[in-house]
Amino acid sequence: MDGEAKALRASERELAAFGYELYDLGTDFNSKEHLYYLISIETGEPLSPNLLYRRDVERIAADLHTG
Numbered sequence: 001m002d003g004e005a006k007a008l009r010a011s012e013r014e015l016a017a018f019g020y021e022l023y024d025l026g027t028d029f030n031s032k033e034h035l036y037y038l039i040s041i042e043t044g045e046p047l048s049p050n051l052l053y054r055r056d057v058e059r060i061a062a063d064l065h066t067g
Contacts, residue, residue: 008054011061018064020047022057 012022015038023037036057038047047060 004054007058011058014061014065015057016041025051028053 015022019041020038021041023039025035025037027033028035033053035051035053037051038057038060039045040047048056052060
């Protein structure tokens, strides 16, 4: 597992600790970059109405952690 994958898994664990589930939707059109969707485990509501890139997921996880 490369560094980016490890960072994403760490972000995923952090998000789960705050009650969010991350869904990998596969790659973006004409790109190798994956898109993600983030929802509340409790309510099923999306955290963001937009699809997210890995960098967005990592930023959100860091923001939640630092409060």
